[in-house]
Amino acid sequence: MSSKELAELNAKELVESGVIPAFFQAVHHGILEFVDETGKNNPDIFSCADEHSRDAFMYAIEYRQEKLFLKQNLSKQKVYLLALRDKDNNNVLHMVAKLASDSRLAHISGPALQMQRELQWFKELAILVPECKDFVNHSGETPQQVFSRDHKQLKKEGEEWMKQTAQSCTVVCAFIVTIMFAAAFTVPGGSNQDSGIPIFLHRRLFMVFILSDAISLFSASTSVLMFLGILTSRYAEEDFLRSLPTKLIIGLCTLFISIATMMIAFSAAVSLLLQGR
Numbered sequence: 001m002s003s004k005e006l007a008e009l010n011a012k013e014l015v016e017s018g019v020i021p022a023f024f025q026a027v028h029h030g031i032l033e034f035v036d037e038t039g040k041n042n043p044d045i046f047s048c049a050d051e052h053s054r055d056a057f058m059y060a061i062e063y064r065q066e067k068l069f070l071k072q073n074l075s076k077q078k079v080y081l082l083a084l085r086d087k088d089n090n091n092v093l094h095m096v097a098k099l100a101s102d103s104r105l106a107h108i109s110g111p112a113l114q115m116q117r118e119l120q121w122f123k124e125l126a127i128l129v130p131e132c133k134d135f136v137n138h139s140g141e142t143p144q145q146v147f148s149r150d151h152k153q154l155k156k157e158g159e160e161w162m163k164q165t166a167q168s169c170t171v172v173c174a175f176i177v178t179i180m181f182a183a184a185f186t187v188p189g190g191s192n193q194d195s196g197i198p199i200f201l202h203r204r205l206f207m208v209f210i211l212s213d214a215i216s217l218f219s220a221s222t223s224v225l226m227f228l229g230i231l232t233s234r235y236a237e238e239d240f241l242r243s244l245p246t247k248l249i250i251g252l253c254t255l256f257i258s259i260a261t262m263m264i265a266f267s268a269a270v271s272l273l274l275q276g277r
Helices: 003-007 011-016 019-029 032-041 043-047 056-062 066-071 078-083 092-097 111-128 143-150 152-183 204-231 243-274
Strands: none
Touching: 019 032, 019 043, 019 056, 032 043, 032 066, 043 056, 056 092, 092 111, 092 143, 111 143, 111 152, 111 243, 143 152, 152 204, 152 243, 204 243
16 A cells, blocks of 8 residues: 555545554554554554554553654643543553563563563653543552552562572672681781781782772672662562662672672782782
């Protein structure tokens, strides 16, 4: 079908010609080139709805097509968003409250981070249309109730994933803390028997060893505290938005720093013992 023929079709002809189903499939899968070209030739297609009375923007929200959502700049179309309803009286917040498809969630690693992404979508849209928060559909459910129901299993999986990750990392951090604490008092080369001052105290590599040991110890200790905070969290829905991911990122970053500085301390100690050989 040519662009000229497409521009001349009315709503009924768009459905009968198969353009509408193809258009909604393009929105579903995020094929922006097809959506842009079709909308450019026939702008009325954006007002067409499927069998559930959902238009292209509700599809973009439901299937998490953020590129299409941002491209249309819906933040400036608040009145339009407030008016959107499907045949079950679901508004845009009801649509975003539904669990995303497996194909969309698969792009994000870990159930906890998937839960965070779902919350970000829900909260972002709630900021645009706060009037829709208390609106109920034909089932008598508010958007928040739909979100809690559809994400119950994902929330449970996210909690288990966070606890398993925190437990594993806590064990590693505890080992590093133990090793680096002991290493601080068993310095390479030993100490002077009379004064107790380390023999290599004035060597530059010795200072590298001590500094790396201290950084590794403090980083590992910080990491332990972060992971203990994860293990003792209440795991409410709101915690998956900022609290838990922030603790996880800080814990993993400090764990990485502690491992890196531990290797530096090891290299410095070996260099001191081998005397540059």
